[in-house]
Amino acid sequence: xxxxxxxxxxxxxxxxxxxxxxxxxxxxxxxxxxxxxxxxxxxxxxxxxxxxxxxxxxxxxxxxxxxxxxxxxxxxxxxxxxxxxxxxxxxxxxxxxxxxxxxxxxxxxxxxxxxxxxxxxxxxxxxxxxxxxxxxxxxxxxxxxxxxxxxxxxxxxxxxxxxxxxxxxxxxxxxxxxxxxxxxxxx
Numbered sequence: 530x531x532x533x534x535x536x537x538x539x540x541x542x543x544x545x546x547x548x549x550x551x552x553x554x555x556x557x558x559x560x561x562x563x564x565x566x567x568x569x570x571x572x573x574x575x576x577x578x579x580x581x582x583x584x585x586x587x588x589x590x591x592x593x594x595x596x597x598x599x600x601x602x603x604x605x606x607x608x609x610x611x612x613x614x615x616x617x618x619x620x621x622x623x624x625x626x627x628x629x630x631x632x633x634x635x636x637x638x639x640x641x642x643x644x645x646x647x648x649x650x651x652x653x654x655x656x657x658x659x660x661x662x663x664x665x666x667x668x669x670x671x672x673x674x675x676x677x678x679x680x681x682x683x684x685x686x687x688x689x690x691x692x693x694x695x696x697x698x699x700x701x702x703x704x705x706x707x708x709x710x711x712x713x714x715x716x
Contacts, residue, residue: 551629556599558636563594565646566657602632605697613693619682621690627672627681628694635668658709662702669698 568590575585606625614621639661646653673691676682682690 560595
C-alpha cells in the first residue's frame with residue numbers, strides 16, 4: 530500500500546469496545562433511526578385504538594422503535610457471521626465489529642436525514658422504504674471495501690464474505706419493503 534492509503538486506512542479493529550456495549554449502541558442507533566416512523570404509528574394507533582395519552586409520546590416512540598430492527602439485525606448477524614466463521618475463516622470477528630459500527634453510523638445518518646418527516650409526515654413510509662436500504666447498503670458496501678483493503682479475510686474468499694453480508698441486508702430490507710407495502714395497502 531502507498532503512504533496515502535496507509536494514513537487513511539486505520540485499523541478500527543485494533544482497540545475494540547466490548548460487544549455488549551456495541552450491542553447497546555446498535556439498539557440506541559436503531560431507536561433513533563426508527564423514532565419518527567414509530568412516532569407516527571403511535572399517534573395513529575393512539576387515535577384509532579384510543580390508547581392512553583401517556584403511551585403515545587416521543588419517549589415510547591424512541592425506545593419501541595428500535596426493538597424489532599435490533600432483533601432482526603442480531604438474528605441475521607448471528608446466522609451470517611456464524612456461517613462465515615465456519616466456511617471462510619479469517620478475522621470474521623473484526624468484520625462483525627466493523628459491520629456493527631457501520632450500522633451505528635448509518636443509523637445516526639438516517640436519524641439526521643429523517644428530520645424531513647416533520648415537513649412531510651404522510652410520506653414517511655415511502656421515504657423510509659427507499660432511504661433506509663440505500664444509505665445502509667451504501668455504508669456497508671463502503672465498509673466491506675475497507676475490510677477488503679485491510680485483509681481481514683483472504684482476498685480469494687472475500688467475495689463469499691461480501692455476498693453473505695450484502696445478501697443478508699438485501700433480504701432483510703426486501704422483506705421489510707414487502708411487509709410495508711402489504712400493511713400500507715391493508716390500512
